[in-house]
Amino acid sequence: KSETIEILAAASTTEAVTALSAALHQEHGLAMRTTFAASSTLAKHIAAGAPAHLFLSADIAWLNYLAAHDLIAADGRVDLLGNQLVLLRRTGDAGARGLAELADLDMALGKERLIMGDPAHVPAGRYGRQALQHLGLWGALKQRAVFGASVRNALALLARGQGRFAIAYATDLRAHDSLRLSATFPKDSHAAIVYPLALIRERESAVARKAFRYLQGARAKTIFEQYGFTFLPNTR
Amino acid sequence: MLSPLEIAALSLSLKVAVWAVGCSLAPGIAIAWLLARRDFPGKALFDGLVHLPLVLPPVALGYLLLVLFGRNGPVGAWLHDWFDISLVFSWRGAALAAAVMAFPLLVRSIRLSMEAVDRRLETAARTLGARPLRVFLTITLPLTTPGILTGLLLAFVRCLGEFGATITFAANVPGETRTLPLALYTALQVPGGEADATRLAFLSVALAITALVASQYLARQLSKRIGL
Amino acid sequence: MLSPLEIAALSLSLKVAVWAVGCSLAPGIAIAWLLARRDFPGKALFDGLVHLPLVLPPVALGYLLLVLFGRNGPVGAWLHDWFDISLVFSWRGAALAAAVMAFPLLVRSIRLSMEAVDRRLETAARTLGARPLRVFLTITLPLTTPGILTGLLLAFVRCLGEFGATITFAANVPGETRTLPLALYTALQVPGGEADATRLAFLSVALAITALVASQYLARQLSKRIGL
Amino acid sequence: MLELDLTARIGNFRLKAAFRAEAGVTALFGPSGAGKTSLINMLAGLLRPSQGRIVVQGHVLFDSKQGIDLAPEARRLGYVFQESRLFPHLTVAGNLSYGRRLVPKGRTQVDFDAVVDLLALAPLLTRRPRTLSGGERQRVAIGRALLAAPRLLLMDEPLANLDGPRRSEILPFIEGLQRQLGISIVYVSHNMDEIVRLADQLIVMADGSIVAQGPVDEITARLDLRALTGRWDAGAVLTTEVAAQDQRDALTRLSFQGGDLWLPQLSLAIGTPLRIRVRARDVSLALTPPRGISILNVFAGQVIEVGEDDGPQVDVLVDIGCPLWARITKRSQRELDIVPGRMVHALIKAMAVDRRGLGSEPD
Amino acid sequence: MLELDLTARIGNFRLKAAFRAEAGVTALFGPSGAGKTSLINMLAGLLRPSQGRIVVQGHVLFDSKQGIDLAPEARRLGYVFQESRLFPHLTVAGNLSYGRRLVPKGRTQVDFDAVVDLLALAPLLTRRPRTLSGGERQRVAIGRALLAAPRLLLMDEPLANLDGPRRSEILPFIEGLQRQLGISIVYVSHNMDEIVRLADQLIVMADGSIVAQGPVDEITARLDLRALTGRWDAGAVLTTEVAAQDQRDALTRLSFQGGDLWLPQLSLAIGTPLRIRVRARDVSLALTPPRGISILNVFAGQVIEVGEDDGPQVDVLVDIGCPLWARITKRSQRELDIVPGRMVHALIKAMAVDRRGLGSEPD
């Protein structure tokens, strides 16, 4: 019973997962230890034999990577969270305020920069590129786009006035005084944003399963939604 | 004044840095000596290898450590099977990552200082009947202490700041591997976490400056004592 | 043999490192001299400040640079308004980040070497009629060249490996700021990118070892020339 | 020329010195640890006295009251150090030229080739200091200081590491410097022969203070300083003038207040003033002028004083027109009844006149 | 005792030396750059000869044919360097004890306090080398080497930086070492007085090879080496024995083949053998035995040889039972008609007998 559940979660879920682990302890007396980093880093830890029970990835690709290495328990995989892709601006940036709809992005951007996660490896960047391509803007904006190492990095750059707009998740907007929502990308303009949760095969146990289920439960739904995520599983 | 989380990160950082530096000292001195006083084939290459952690991006190095010392890695598996030690996710792993990153700085300081020791003093000691090992321990080493101190300081400070390799290799486990830089990173990941991050940054800086000033003072005392 | 991307990253890395190191040299020597030969109030603190980039996590430092040199930052705004220079997103920014990270290593090497210069030679030069500046240029500096070379090498190699501050401050702009470590990092973030990452790691290592071996050779030549 | 009044503290060591030296060569003599190097360092501006005043040729270099403390390079005092302090990264030629390039326009330069020839540095010019032997190194250091054409040259035992032949090769040049360039020298040495040969004034130091100072002849004639200057070195200094040259016998006649003195030939013009040192131990006394003896220089005189001494020997001061010390055994003193007032003949063996005590080396 | 046959190359400098030295003190003498330091370094194992052989007291230290090359510490040769090479991080006491602790169990230790007293190191014991003056430093270095109780002591101009009184204070101890501990010394010096006083054998080097070697008396008596040894130093060495003590006059009578020699008192037992150096310049000649003169030592003899010399002086070899050199002016030679076969009286001024040429310092 004294087993501590190790959960490896994408950095962007830090607050929500931290809150959840407190709730889990409170409700079931289960200790859950959280580790946050980039999904890629975490996936490699698991592949290297890190003692993890659960993995909450920001990207399906890394879960597939683990699946390919046969590291995921049977029936141990669920699409847990969804998110929305948004275009953000700085508070009080007059030039950015003029954006009425996404189609005007090229004009509103002017000579300024569009900041986004690196499409090569940051999921938000990848979704952003898909969306812009879908909207027929990518060709015109490509030259003015700059890539942050993570969404957080992109937002920091925007907050410091290094560009006019940034593409990020809706969850990133929370509690960011200096950023405002400019537009929301249509859901169909990019692949679905999914945070899959996996149960790691090697450490599979009753307690781990319990936590795995708990993360799909009603309490989890409340907490995740409180932090701006869309909750995907049908609450059991 | 400090939150429990900050205290935990601070004490963990200290623990990791002290262990990393403490365990590097002896091999550091040995390798510095090899580089300062010996000539052997492939020395330049060896020297290059020692400097590798300086040139490789910490993330790449952390990955390399993960491949080698992860539970499935050649060294990691052995450590796990025989000693039941797991480095990944443990403060020991953080210490290893920090030690590897700081090692070139340690070696270089000691080596430079050792090269500056007048060899004529060493030959004088030998004519007085001291064997090379004794000469090393009684002449070379004491005269190198300022360099060793500097090296320890630099390495210590480098360990305090180590991030990329640690998060890649030892991960970001609160209370276990979440040192000050990792805590800082974590704070930056949270929307609105800048205030926390700033506090942590100040803490790091204060710690480093304390270490620097203390070592400066120590170095001066030491120099006086060894009469340089 | 090398892909165009690799070549781009390689040449960018070289450009960034050369500029970073080149521009740090003069201030590095000046500060090393201050620390080695002068006593002033707050010296310990100043010394601590010089070492800060060593202790702060690179990401935090990159963030600090962003605050200072970003377009809205005090220095960045000034640079932008007066010189129309923007550091963020440009290789200049990457060079700045690399320079800042490498600076403590440069200063420390030079300083150590300068401290080892026999002051009695300097006083001898002064009795021969040389003013302090001339003494510095004709005696201290030439005798410090091995340390300067070492410092340059270390800084160069550190610049080649700089990652965290660069990615935070200058971002990852292909062809502009995507140096070898950033390319390596990018490769590591993609499932199945290990092969590319390994190639890039080897490239980094080869570059660093070449630099090390070349500098070793140069240092030997130099030591011979200055008769040490 | 040089006026100095200093007090200083170095660690536990206290130094208090005041003297005034005329142009020429001033020798500093004293036992190890007396503070000679410290004093000379304060002159050069390398050590700061706690208070006092230093004036060289009318230029105030240091004055604690006026708050003057010139930088070493502004003092323009050449310094030859006890250790050579050659610049390791320069060749010998580079070392030699270092100060030479910095000689202010107005000042006369010292001829490079002359210095190189004299110090036999030609074969070393392209060498590095590291590869030089101790003596070679010191020769270069001397050359380097000479070539900086300083106002005053400070030399801290510059010849201590040189062998006899090199020493006597360099000595005349140091003298020549003083004569030809009119440069004054403060010269630290343990070697009385060097001092007598070079110095006009002698300052004897012990334990951080000045025990005696004055013209070399006076100081060396003083018996009370023997504990410091060494017994062998006691003697008198005769101020003479070249009177004639005897080509056949290759002898030179010097005239002084006591008469004529014959010496192995010196290539000096008639009328040249010369200082000659006659050591007490080289002077014998006889009651009657000896005949058929190889000693050329015999002077009649009167015993003025007989020194008190515990040892087997006594020093006898004889007035031969000027004072001359003779050292004889107590047995001889008793047997010959040497007492003040007695008329004696002083025998100075021509060859025993210490030629190193001359103004220039004849052979 | 010491057998050496080496060739070596250091830079452009070639050294070729072979000699065999008996127990006692072997002096190495030669001009600056002759290779003395290099030779002594090869003895100590600090420089590797290109080929040859070194044997000390039966132990082969180096033999290129047999492939033997002992490490410096295994050679157990003490070394006093030209520069003192004190350990800066140790106090004077620490420096002195360094080698002492490493003396193998079997070997007799040298008394620490005796060395400290003799070298007047007591007030320095807690000091750091950095704060010592040049002379003080060298005294500590000598003490350190002595306390390591080596088989053979190598000294490279150990007294070059010491002043007269300290020098004569240390010299007897170095001699004593040889007598009391039976330790042999290889002693590099530019100072002939030191050499005559200390050395049994003399090796003269020049330009990397050995020009002359043999007993000190023989070498110093050779006129052909004067260019190297210096003219002043030419003279004869008399082998004598203490015959009697005259307490009243504080004189000592020595007997030698030529008769009796009176000297200021030496505190030596009767029968003690003594080597005495009589410089040619301190010997005068007279045709008749002079009377009423303060010179105590007068010996009848016959002129054997008159040296050829360009200068104003000639050296005359007189047989007074043993050979004695006298240096007189050409004028005296002509006037007194000094030619081989002539009977003369040689006058040695008692005080002119170079007491530093004695086996021990009397005062």
Ligand SMILES: Nc1ncnc2c1ncn2[C@@H]1O[C@H](COP(=O)(O)OP(=O)(O)OP(=O)(O)O)[C@@H](O)[C@H]1O
């Ligand atoms: N930094 C120092 N700290 C303490 N004492 C010192 C220091 N420097 C010199 N002394 C002492 O000052 C005294 C004078 O030293 P100095 O070097 O002037 O003597 P010196 O007359 O030149 O001797 P030497 O003839 O041996 O060169 C010595 O007793 C020495 O120990």
Ligand SMILES: Nc1ncnc2c1ncn2[C@@H]1O[C@H](COP(=O)(O)OP(=O)(O)OP(=O)(O)O)[C@@H](O)[C@H]1O
């Ligand atoms: N490392 C070196 N490279 C080239 N030449 C050298 C080196 N070391 C010594 N020499 C030369 O070898 C010769 C002998 O030097 P050494 O030091 O043995 O002379 P020395 O007789 O001890 O002279 P001194 O009396 O001046 O100390 C000198 O001509 C010197 O220049």
Ligand SMILES: [Mg+2]
């Ligand atoms: Mg001195």
Ligand SMILES: [Mg+2]
């Ligand atoms: Mg020598």
